[in-house]
Amino acid sequence: MIRMATIGTSTITRTFIAETAEVPDLQVTTVYSRTPDRAESFAAENGIATWTSGPIGDLLASDEIDAVYIASPNALHHEHARAAIEAGKHVLVEKPATTTASEFADLATAARERRVVLLEGMRNVYDPGFGLIRDLLPRVGEVRRVSFGYHQRSARYDFVLAGTRVNIFDPAMGGGALRDLGVYVTAALVDLFGEPESVAAGSIPLPKAADGAGVALAFYEGFIADLSWSKISFSHRPSEIQGELGTLTVDHIATPRTIDLELLDGTHVRHELGLPHANLRYHAARFAHLVATGDDAAPDQGRTLRTLRTMDAFRAAAAD
Numbered sequence: 001m002i003r004m005a006t007i008g009t010s011t012i013t014r015t016f017i018a019e020t021a022e023v024p025d026l027q028v029t030t031v032y033s034r035t036p037d038r039a040e041s042f043a044a045e046n047g048i049a050t051w052t053s054g055p056i057g058d059l060l061a062s063d064e065i066d067a068v069y070i071a072s073p074n075a076l077h078h079e080h081a082r083a084a085i086e087a088g089k090h091v092l093v094e095k096p097a098t099t100t101a102s103e104f105a106d107l108a109t110a111a112r113e114r115r116v117v118l119l120e121g122m123r124n125v126y127d128p129g130f131g132l133i134r135d136l137l138p139r140v141g142e143v144r145r146v147s148f149g150y151h152q153r154s155a156r157y158d159f160v161l162a163g164t165r166v167n168i169f170d171p172a173m174g175g176g177a178l179r180d181l182g183v184y185v186t187a188a189l190v191d192l193f194g195e196p197e198s199v200a201a202g203s204i205p206l207p208k209a210a211d212g213a214g215v216a217l218a219f220y221e222g223f224i225a226d227l228s229w230s231k232i233s234f235s236h237r238p239s240e241i242q243g244e245l246g247t248l249t250v251d252h253i254a255t256p257r258t259i260d261l262e263l264l265d266g267t268h269v270r271h272e273l274g275l276p277h278a279n280l281r282y283h284a285a286r287f288a289h290l291v292a293t294g295d296d297a298a299p300d301q302g303r304t305l306r307t308l309r310t311m312d313a314f315r316a317a318a319a320d
């Protein structure tokens with residue numbers, strides 16, 4: 001059994017703890033918070049026996065844990081993951097794994113040296129629905145157009161409008177729509193097609209806050225992808241992959257549950273996946289597998305690195 005500690009006490013950690021119940025070899029045994037009261041109440045609320053507070057080094061020095069799940073604000077992921085790796089703990093870190101590709105490359109090197117697993121919790125690419133997209137992709141023939149989007153107005157945008165600082169919209173905390181939601185569409189694109197040859201991008205900066213929304217064009221040999229993301233508006237527009245023989249339509253690129261394959265020859269097959277909406281269990285299971293078997297995490301890390309490099313390129317293009 002892999003004994004895991006969690007860092008961060010927001011909703012996503014609560015969801016993660018619930019999801020680990022579906023992963024046989026993984027158990028959250030300790031929760032960490034910067035404040036003792038919060039650690040104690042969070043442990044009680046989530047049925048976890050042990051809690052820790054104070055310096056994060058005390059948590060990481062414990063022989064009672066083998067791994068950590070990091071769900072702190074994005075800008076702290078590198079620092080927290082680096083400390084955990086140096087303490088010999090396996091690391092599952094929330095998306096985006098780090099705020100830049102170079103930070104992630106540093107973590108991957110450190111993890112290799114310390115012989116621990118480092119995995120980004122990029123939930124869509126481990127979801128079985130995404131596996132079906134990979135399987136169906138050859139059916140559409142030569143890919144010519146891709147259009148992926150994720151637009152979900154954040155409740156925390158209301159705080160920004162009221163002039164209150166919140167981590168997820170704070171540039172100093174690695175916040176913003178590209179890092180929060182654009183990462184899903186970018187990871188999906190890079191997983192399926194690799195890194196683009198060149199990009200163009202634009203973003204909507206918010207006053208005294210990070211980007212609220214953005215778009216990018218990614219150019220590949222023979223096709224163009226458009227990507228969009230927003231935390232200040234919402235849309236249920238599906239994502240699409242258009243080939244010369246047909247089109248795949250995906251209801252949600254972060255949680256693919258209905259996938260339509262329509263071909264020029266008149267074929268139309270709708271795949272309704274009766275899977276749960278919560279999908280953190282799939283990357284949690286991948287993490288448990290990597291820890292238990294010692295399988296190489298390099299392919300997973302390579303995708304994360306290419307995704308973060310593409311996001312670096314989007315940011316640079318948007319700033320031009």
Ligand SMILES: NC(=O)c1ccc[n+]([C@@H]2O[C@H](COP(=O)([O-])OP(=O)(O)OC[C@H]3O[C@@H](n4cnc5c(N)ncnc54)[C@H](OP(=O)(O)O)[C@@H]3O)[C@@H](O)[C@H]2O)c1
Nearest residue numbers: 008009010012033034038071072073074094095096167168
């Ligand atoms: N996979 C998904 O579906 C999903 C969904 C939401 C978020 N996420 C990811 O989860 C991570 C956390 O996002 P969030 O929106 O939940 O963040 P958040 O609420 O701003 O912070 C998460 C936790 O980090 C700790 N924290 C907050 N500010 C801190 C600071 N200045 N220094 C050190 N610790 C601090 C807090 O725990 P304590 O005060 O108890 O220490 C807090 O509960 C992000 O990487 C985000 O991308 C993933």
